[in-house]
Amino acid sequence: MTESEFRHEGLAATLLEAAETELSQSGIERISLRAVAKRAGVSHGAPAHHFGDARGLLTALAAKGYQRLLHYQTSREETAGPEPLARIIASGLGYIEFAVAFPELFALMFNSAVPDRSDTRFFNVALSVFERLVENTQAHNGRNPYTDPDSMKDLMASWSVVHGLAELIISGRAERTLGLDQMTEAQREETLTAILLRVNRTGS
Amino acid sequence: MTESEFRHEGLAATLLEAAETELSQSGIERISLRAVAKRAGVSHGAPAHHFGDARGLLTALAAKGYQRLLHYQTSREETAGPEPLARIIASGLGYIEFAVAFPELFALMFNSAVPDRSDTRFFNVALSVFERLVENTQAHNGRNPYTDPDSMKDLMASWSVVHGLAELIISGRAERTLGLDQMTEAQREETLTAILLRVNRTGS
DNA sequence: GCATTTTGCTTGACACTGTCTAGATACATC
DNA sequence: GATGTATCTAGACAGTGTCAAGCAAAATGC
Structure with a gap:
């Protein structure tokens, strides 16, 4: 070379x-x-x-961000073990961990009209994140979200609470109310897990 | 004049x-x-x-948006009746209805670093939205979120799922997966309510 | 009622932005 | 070795937010 x-x-x-x-x-x-x-x-x-142009550059950067998000989730899931609910929670914690670590990149990926979503690389890697959630949801509730509307509602509820919590944290709307800033890492995890569990509890 | x-x-x-x-x-x-x-x-x-400057103008616009959001929630709650859970759901549906009606304004209010949050008007009206949620949460679970950490977790879980769902809908990530675009207004409401209820169920 | 200050807005300038075009330099191909 | 192509530079252009100067009208002071 x-x-x-x-x-x-x-x-x-x-x-x-x-x-x-x-x-x-x-x-x-x-x-x-x-x-x-x-x-x-x-x-x-x-x-x-x-x-x-500038949009092309930021689209590529956003795609790179999705790959990193995927890695954060994978890393968490691997240490969580095989239990489906534990993997969903771990995946969510990885999602939030990524958002907190790279808030502006997260905003570019999710809160911006700049990235071109028809870009092949961007589309595919974003789809990968979603399909991981599909697999985890199906493993958890035993039903395919693509064919079972109730299962898709489970999925969207799970995604919504994770995504919303991430947004509220990085925008500074959750840190103080939950006292996250005064917690140890373990306490943070426990608090976030407790919140995520409120939507992923068993029962239809 | x-x-x-x-x-x-x-x-x-x-x-x-x-x-x-x-x-x-x-x-x-x-x-x-x-x-x-x-x-x-x-x-x-x-x-x-x-x-x-430009930031001042957009801060004022965002404050105006919060007032409108408050109105959307109030309107929904009034038709929902006195039952606490029904009011929480109604308030959340109003939140989502506002986000869908004014997606760019919603993004300015929540996903942007532009508005000056130390601006008095902005701060106060944003606080009003939060305090409504505090009241509804306390009415629902009987505990003051400001003093009871578990109650605050309930609040944040409820806010997270509403906010996250709103974000996912206006960014086009939920419409097709949930089939919202092919539903009647009543079906949409029912679907969104079912999702919101996944986090506001009794227990804990 | 007149002079003075203040307010609301216009105008022009400035540095900075993204994009476009022409040109230069170095590589690959034949 | 000549031609062509890819990579990057440099300059121009319209558009941006902000700032300072000016101006007309309203408000204020006497």
């Missing part, structure tokens, strides 16, 4: 890293394509060649 | 209306202060005199 190939292959990745840094520092509403290029050490026109 | 007095008194309100129209059309990431001013029929520097 020559130097130029390295630079060629590397610039797209370098730009994505620079974009994530800029995103976490400036927020989704103030991120600047020129600042990203400057951070990556290239001219302001360089990103266009790899990502088309 | 002279013509100039009318314009004077009215411009702030006119700008807010223009801002909401622009927001709903352009979205939170593309709204332009100059376009708002143009729509209101004034120069691009006029808004600064009433709202300081």
Whole structure:
């Protein structure tokens, strides 16, 4: 691999890293394509060649975020063991852990109209997150959400509480009310688990 | 009241209306202060005199949104009757109804770092929404969320599922999976109620 | 009733933004 | 070695939010 190939292959990745840094520092509403290029050490026109426009760059970054979210969930589930409910809770805790660790990236992925959802890579990896939830739901309640409306309601209730809790935490609306900021890591987990369990209890 | 007095008194309100129209059309990431001013029929520097800067204008708009949200919830609760659980569900349905009716405004209120939360008007009206939930929760489980941690968990679980469901619906992640787009209004309500009830069931 | 201050808004300037186009440089291919 | 292609630079353009200066009208002071 020559130097130029390295630079060629590397610039797209370098730009994505620079974009994530800029995103976490400036927020989704103030991120600047020129600042990203400057951070990556290239001219302001360089990103266009790899990502088309600013939207293309942020779509790629959001897709990268979904892959990381998936990894956070997988990691949690593996330590949770085989019990279906435990895996759903673990998956939810991973979802929240990711949102807290990368709040601006999370906002880009879920609260923004910027990423192009028809982008193949973005679509597929976002679908993977959903299908994991489908599998976990079916393992838990024994019914396929795609064919059983009640099972899909279980799924959406589970997703909603996880997603909503993540949003309320990263927007600062849950930290103080729940006293999360004064808790140990174990207490945090216990508190969040107790909340998630309120929607995943047994009984239709 | 002279013509100039009318314009004077009215411009702030006119700008807010223009801002909401622009927001709903352009979205939170593309709204332009100059376009708002143009729509209101004034120069691009006029808004600064009433709202300081763009953030001030959008903070005022978000506060107006909270008032409207409160109204949507009140309206629903009044028709729901006195039963606490019914009021919680009604309040949640009003929350979702508001989000679906004004998705960009909802995003401005909850998913944006733009509104200044230390703004007195914004803070107070946002607090009103929360305190309504506090009252409903206490009426439902009989314990004060401010002093009883478990009651606060009930509250946050209830808020999370409502907020999360609203987010997932307006971002297009729930409509098709739940088949909401092919339902009658009554069926929609029934489906959403069934989901909300999964977290507000008795027990614990 | 006149002078003065204050208010509400306009106008123009500034730095900054994303995108487009033309050009330069280095690589690959024949 | 010549041609073509990919990668990146550099400049221009319209549009953005904010700021300062100016202006007209209303409010205020005497």
